[in-house]
Amino acid sequence: MVHRFLLLAVTSLVLFATDPLADSAQKKLDSISERKLKPGSVVTLSPAEINAWIHEKALKAFPEGIRNERVELGTGTVDGTALVDLAKIGKAKGQDVNSLIARLIEGERPLKVSIRVESANGRATVFLTHVELSGVAIDGSILDFLIKHFVQPRYPDIKINEPFDLDFNIDRIEIQPAGVRVVLKK
Numbered sequence: 001m002v003h004r005f006l007l008l009a010v011t012s013l014v015l016f017a018t019d020p021l022a023d024s025a026q027k028k029l030d031s032i033s034e035r036k037l038k039p040g041s042v043v044t045l046s047p048a049e050i051n052a053w054i055h056e057k058a059l060k061a062f063p064e065g066i067r068n069e070r071v072e073l074g075t076g077t078v079d080g081t082a083l084v085d086l087a088k089i090g091k092a093k094g095q096d097v098n099s100l101i102a103r104l105i106e107g108e109r110p111l112k113v114s115i116r117v118e119s120a121n122g123r124a125t126v127f128l129t130h131v132e133l134s135g136v137a138i139d140g141s142i143l144d145f146l147i148k149h150f151v152q153p154r155y156p157d158i159k160i161n162e163p164f165d166l167d168f169n170i171d172r173i174e175i176q177p178a179g180v181r182v183v184l185k186k
Helices: 002-016 020-033 047-061 086-092 099-105 140-151
Strands: 042-045 066-073 077-084 109-120 123-133 170-176 179-184
Touching: 020 042, 020 047, 042 047, 047 066, 047 179, 086 099, 086 140, 123 140
Parallel strands: none
Antiparallel strands: 042 179, 066 077, 077 109, 109 123, 109 170, 170 179
């Protein structure tokens, strides 16, 4: 009986365990949001931690419709890639999409999104610099449609191409290939 219980407990832990890198990233983010750090502290998230954290968040937010999500960090830039089925994502969020548009976006497609981030003095701006779906650049009204129907419903307070205040006493966010540094105000 005890052996069965131990086997069940170990199996449960393995099945429901989070990725240790994602857990590490979440603990760092929690320490910032819970204001547990001293003024002037710097929290660094490695690319591996960021990718593990994004993977776990994507699985929870979109159990179907997105996979192979990954980010690559540059100097002040982030390139994100994933395989997405926008029709499945829209259906999962209870959104009705015009049948013509649904036929155009259904099926799994490679998505690439590039952003540039400027941050200083407790403010940041995220510039959307490039979006590609199935290797085709997307801009103008099509990009506006995708943001309106797939990004804003999930993140209604998102600010793109406009400055916003950073919360939790954050002074700035520095993005480098080696990781993301979150610098708190002194």
